[in-house]
Amino acid sequence: QVQLVESGGGLVQPGGSLRLSCAASGMIFSIYNMGWYRQAPGKQRELVAIMTSGGSINYADSVKGRFTISRDNAKNTVSLQMDSLKPEDTAVYYCHGYWTFRSYWGQGTHVTVSS
16 A cells, blocks of 8 residues: 655745655655645645656746755655745645556645745
8 A cells, every 4th residue: 555644844934944754655666756746725736846766856936946855765755845935835735656657645734834
C-alpha cells in the first residue's frame, strides 16, 4: 500500500520560511517523479515544483527563486524549502508521486502566511 505523508506545515509571518517534508512508503521511491502541488481556498490545485527520478527540476513561476525542492532516495523523502513566503502562498500543500500510470497523493498539509 503506497502512502505519502506530508509534514511541516503551519503558520508563518510574511518573509518567513517553512520546510515541508513528504515521507513515502510502499513504493520504489527512486523511480518516481515527485512533486509538490498546492490548492488555495476557492482555487484549483496547481503545480509548485517537481523533481523527476532523473533529477530534473521545474518550478512554478510564482515560486522560482524562493522555493527549493529536493529528494533523498535513501530515506524515501521529498522536501520543499520555502523562503520569503508571501500571503499568496497560503494553501494546502500536497505531495504527489507518479510513474507511468501510477499516481499517488498525500493528504496535504496547511500553510498559512499571515501577520
